[in-house]
Amino acid sequence: MSDTHAQTVPFVRDTMLPSAAPPIRESGAVKWMRENLFSGPVNTILTLLGLLIVWFLIATFWDWFAHSVWNASSLNECREIITATWGDNARGACFAVIRERWNQYLFGFYPQNLYWRPTMTFGLLMVALAPVLFSASLTIRRVVLAITAVVTLWAMVVLGAPVVWLAFAVLVLAGGGYLSERNITWLLPFSAIYPLLGVWFLWGGSLWGPIFVLVGPLLGWIAWRLVSRVSPLLATVAAILVTLVFWMVFAGDATGDAERLLSLSIESVRSDRFGGFLLSLTIGVAGIALSLPLGIVLALARQSDMFLIKSLSVIFIEFIRGVPLITLLFVASLLLNYFLPPGTSFDIILRVIIMVTIFAAAYMAEVIRGGLAALPKGQYEAADALGLDYWKAQRLIVLPQALKISIPGIVSTFIGMFKDTTLVTFVGLYDPLKSMSDAVRANIEWKGIYWEPFIFVGGIFFLICFGMSRYSMYLERRLQRDHR
Amino acid sequence: MTDVPAPAHAPFRLSMLVNDQRYRSLTFQVIVFILVMAGAWWLVDNTIRNLALMGKSFDFGFLWSRAGYDISQTPIPYTADDTHLRASVVGLLNTLIVAVLGCIAATVLGVIVGVSRLSKSWLFARLMTVFVEIFRNMPLLLWILIVYAIFTEIMPPPNAYRGDDPAASMIFFDHVALTNRYTAIPTLAMTNDPGSLDLGARITFNWATIAFVVALVGGWFIRRAILSHAQAVQDRTGDRPVTWWKNLAIMTVPSLILIWVFGLHFEAPSLQGFNFTGGLNVSNSLVALWLALTLYTAAFIAEIVRAGILSVSRGQSEAAFALGLRPNRTMNLVILPQALRVIIPPLISQYLNLTKNSSLAIAVGYMDLRGTLGGTTLNQTGRELEAIVLMMLTYLVLSLIISSGMNIFNARVKLKER
Numbered sequence: 001m002s003d004t005h006a007q008t009v010p011f012v013r014d015t016m017l018p019s020a021a022p023p024i025r026e027s028g029a030v031k032w033m034r035e036n037l038f039s040g041p042v043n044t045i046l047t048l049l050g051l052l053i054v055w056f057l058i059a060t061f062w063d064w065f066a067h068s069v070w071n072a073s074s075l076n077e078c079r080e081i082i083t084a085t086w087g088d089n090a091r092g093a094c095f096a097v098i099r100e101r102w103n104q105y106l107f108g109f110y111p112q113n114l115y116w117r118p119t120m121t122f123g124l125l126m127v128a129l130a131p132v133l134f135s136a137s138l139t140i141r142r143v144v145l146a147i148t149a150v151v152t153l154w155a156m157v158v159l160g161a162p163v164v165w166l167a168f169a170v171l172v173l174a175g176g177g178y179l180s181e182r183n184i185t186w187l188l189p190f191s192a193i194y195p196l197l198g199v200w201f202l203w204g205g206s207l208w209g210p211i212f213v214l215v216g217p218l219l220g221w222i223a224w225r226l227v228s229r230v231s232p233l234l235a236t237v238a239a240i241l242v243t244l245v246f247w248m249v250f251a252g253d254a255t256g257d258a259e260r261l262l263s264l265s266i267e268s269v270r271s272d273r274f275g276g277f278l279l280s281l282t283i284g285v286a287g288i289a290l291s292l293p294l295g296i297v298l299a300l301a302r303q304s305d306m307f308l309i310k311s312l313s314v315i316f317i318e319f320i321r322g323v324p325l326i327t328l329l330f331v332a333s334l335l336l337n338y339f340l341p342p343g344t345s346f347d348i349i350l351r352v353i354i355m356v357t358i359f360a361a362a363y364m365a366e367v368i369r370g371g372l373a374a375l376p377k378g379q380y381e382a383a384d385a386l387g388l389d390y391w392k393a394q395r396l397i398v399l400p401q402a403l404k405i406s407i408p409g410i411v412s413t414f415i416g417m418f419k420d421t422t423l424v425t426f427v428g429l430y431d432p433l434k435s436m437s438d439a440v441r442a443n444i445e446w447k448g449i450y451w452e453p454f455i456f457v458g459g460i461f462f463l464i465c466f467g468m469s470r471y472s473m474y475l476e477r478r479l480q481r482d483h484r
Numbered sequence: 485m486t487d488v489p490a491p492a493h494a495p496f497r498l499s500m501l502v503n504d505q506r507y508r509s510l511t512f513q514v515i516v517f518i519l520v521m522a523g524a525w526w527l528v529d530n531t532i533r534n535l536a537l538m539g540k541s542f543d544f545g546f547l548w549s550r551a552g553y554d555i556s557q558t559p560i561p562y563t564a565d566d567t568h569l570r571a572s573v574v575g576l577l578n579t580l581i582v583a584v585l586g587c588i589a590a591t592v593l594g595v596i597v598g599v600s601r602l603s604k605s606w607l608f609a610r611l612m613t614v615f616v617e618i619f620r621n622m623p624l625l626l627w628i629l630i631v632y633a634i635f636t637e638i639m640p641p642p643n644a645y646r647g648d649d650p651a652a653s654m655i656f657f658d659h660v661a662l663t664n665r666y667t668a669i670p671t672l673a674m675t676n677d678p679g680s681l682d683l684g685a686r687i688t689f690n691w692a693t694i695a696f697v698v699a700l701v702g703g704w705f706i707r708r709a710i711l712s713h714a715q716a717v718q719d720r721t722g723d724r725p726v727t728w729w730k731n732l733a734i735m736t737v738p739s740l741i742l743i744w745v746f747g748l749h750f751e752a753p754s755l756q757g758f759n760f761t762g763g764l765n766v767s768n769s770l771v772a773l774w775l776a777l778t779l780y781t782a783a784f785i786a787e788i789v790r791a792g793i794l795s796v797s798r799g800q801s802e803a804a805f806a807l808g809l810r811p812n813r814t815m816n817l818v819i820l821p822q823a824l825r826v827i828i829p830p831l832i833s834q835y836l837n838l839t840k841n842s843s844l845a846i847a848v849g850y851m852d853l854r855g856t857l858g859g860t861t862l863n864q865t866g867r868e869l870e871a872i873v874l875m876m877l878t879y880l881v882l883s884l885i886i887s888s889g890m891n892i893f894n895a896r897v898k899l900k901e902r
């Protein structure tokens with residue numbers, strides 16, 4: 001019978017027990033340690049090994065950091081202070097070198113009274129980047145722009161910027177903030193002209209130079225509008241030709257003439273005065289900005305159906321990827337004067353930027369090719385089915401997805417390139433790591449100081465590169481469209 | 485039913501070169517071809533004019549003239565009287581030495597770190613994460629300079645090892661001495677030296693080395709024969725003959741016999757006068773470069789290994805366990821083959837990177853290809869164009885060899901799909 005069971009149960013509890021606390025071994029810190037530190041013999045050994053390493057690191061380096069000296073004018077003075085304060089055998093870091101020479105590590109030999117100019121350039125860079133990098137989140141934009149504004153203006157005041165330029169910076173920062181609140185895309189024109197502005201701020205000289213550089217593409221655009229009624233292909237060719245001809249033939253003279261009519265110049269700074277992180281950031285940012293479009297073009301060329309285009313791109317990419325960056329930098333410093341018309345010489349920083357760009361673009365092309373290959377074939381077919389032409393299909397359907405897939409690779413290429421900017425030391429530029437430290441050590445006061453500059457420079461590199469990798473993770477999460 | 489007449493071929497018009505899709509790509513390629521050729525012609529023409537202006541010529545004759553400089557580490561016999569070509573070969577061999585040593589060490593360390601990052605021990609995994617992030621996010625040049633500074637600044641001078649109560653002591657059971665100029669390591673020495681095979685051009689191979697290589701390669705082939713025989717027996721009868729002791733014997737016994745015959749032993753370095761003798765004194769530039777390249781590349785390899793292992797879904801190992809496979813065999817037969825498929829391609833590019841990064845030897849004065857051909861030779865002869873072109877081509881060939889070799893390997897381990 002089905003109901004016999006119920007009646008044979010002698011006792012059924014009718015009240016709930018209050019929930020008891022878990023046993024001490026199964027809760028809180030003890031449980032966490034049992035699960036995460038000592039689960040099994042292998043993990044216990046590893047944890048103990050880890051503790052040993054931590055203890056070793058602390059035992060070795062703690063004194064040294066704890067006894068650091070920030071106020072001294074030479075290494076000997078540092079040592080005396082350490083001996084006087086912590087006894088005869090004490091060791092200590094002498095970060096006074098950073099306090100004394102931070103300006104060289106950041107700006108190289110840039111004229112001291114013009115330090116505000118790179119500072120302002122960097123501050124405005126963040127404004128120019130806002131619509132590109134942080135277009136999705138208003139909150140992040142607010143934080144970034146607010147921090148940028150405060151830090152930039154404070155630094156400019158401290159570095160003694162003229163009131164006019166202070167006002168200019170306030171105007172741009174406030175304008176950036178306002179546009180970021182209203183509609184961030186309105187800030188894009190500023191991003192577009194920023195490269196020229198940045199070059200002008202950093203190197204100085206006449207404003208007419210950047211203006212006439214800008215006029216070239218403007219004329220090209222007009223030519224394109226005029227010819228595009230006849231044929232789109234011809235229009236593109238015409239636009240490029242007009243731009244190039246204007247740049248090569250007219251821009252130089254026009255700049256000189258305009259400058260004589262109305263002088264719009266600021267104090268110019270020679271390239272050999274650049275150094276330290278100013279140099280690294282200039283090369284790095286320029287290389288990043290230029291190598292992405294070039295990389296995309298190379299990747300598309302490599303995927304192309306046209307045999308000639310494809311083979312040229314393959315040869316170029318494989319050649320660049322097959323040689324070390326150092327050899328390319330040597331080409332920039334030693335061989336470019338062979339390849340250019342006799343008597344031409346142009347700026348070493350520009351040459352290095354070109355080589356770094358080419359180098360990074362080859363790697364970028366491979367990364368983006370991976371993204372293009374990972375895209376399902378249906379996406380290309382869908383684009384064709386919609387009747388889009390090649391460029392529209394790439395721009396609207398293929399590239400957005402391919403670039404999204406390749407973000408981690410793109411960002412690691414950027415990081416690698418930024419780290420590689422230290423190699424410019426081998427063509428005689430003052431990179432922050434080797435040349436600058438050598439220059440500091442060449443001074444008798446700081447002879448024999450190794451670790452503190454390494455820690456300082458390494459720390460800044462770490463912050464920037466780590467920041468970039470975190471940003472790429474944020475970007476990946478933000479752009480994730482599939483639901484898992 | 486009538487035949488549909490084929491549409492008459494539209495007569496070719498010149499505008500079709502631009503507007504018709506069939507011809508447009510052709511037009512485009514022709515334009516690009518002309519532009520590229522024009523660019524190449526422009527470069528070559530400029531180069532010729534520049535060379536003429538400087539009164540130079542483009543020829544590689546300088547390679548056969550006397551080099552006249554010394555190289556600190558010479559894998560093949562070399563003196564200052566030898567040619568620039570021989571100096572370049574020495575440099576290339578030095579590049580290869582540091583690249584091979586670096587690849588091996590970086591792979592070992594990278595695999596260990598990568599697996600450790602997945603360890604359940606929270607502390608150890610975090611430590612390894614810190615290691616990876618620190619080494620990945622700082623320039624390689626920084627690591628080379630730091631390691632070199634550690635060796636040259638902190639290590640004791642050789643005479644610190646002198647006396648009854650020396651200030652420094654050798655490590656690894658008194659076999660390795662770290663000094664501020666070199667690292668003294670033990671060498672292999674023989675009591676019954678069989679002499680050397682002279683290949684001409686002052687390149688010699690010791691007969692003992694040849695004997696060991698022959699023994700190992702022969703052993704490997706015999707082992708393969710044994711395994712395929714065992715497979716054949718298993719296919720025929722269902723029983724697999726025991727092979728492990730045969731394999732072990734084939735791989736070890738000939739080597740042991742050779743060691744005994746030649747009287748092979750380690751010769752520890754010992755301090756004689758001002759320097760260590762008896763062992764091999766490896767210059768600190770090599771050690772620093774090797775160590776820095778290893779640590780830096782290992783951080784990247786660790787991430788590759790970690791990603792590879794994580795890419796194998798957990799269900800795979802669960803399925804293997806459900807089939808009754810032991811963890812060991814699960815790893816070998818199920819997890820690793822799938823993980824390797826993800827790991828190998830990026831690993832290839834890490835090896836390439838390491839090889840190319842070895843050109844940073846310039847920072848520590850190690851005489852690699854860049855230091856000889858692209859350094860002293862270039863400066864002495866003033867042949868920038870030839871030296872750099874030759875150096876780039878050598879690196880290019882090296883890269884292509886590595887990548888094609890590893891791609892063949894990759895093709896063998898990749899998942900067989902149908």
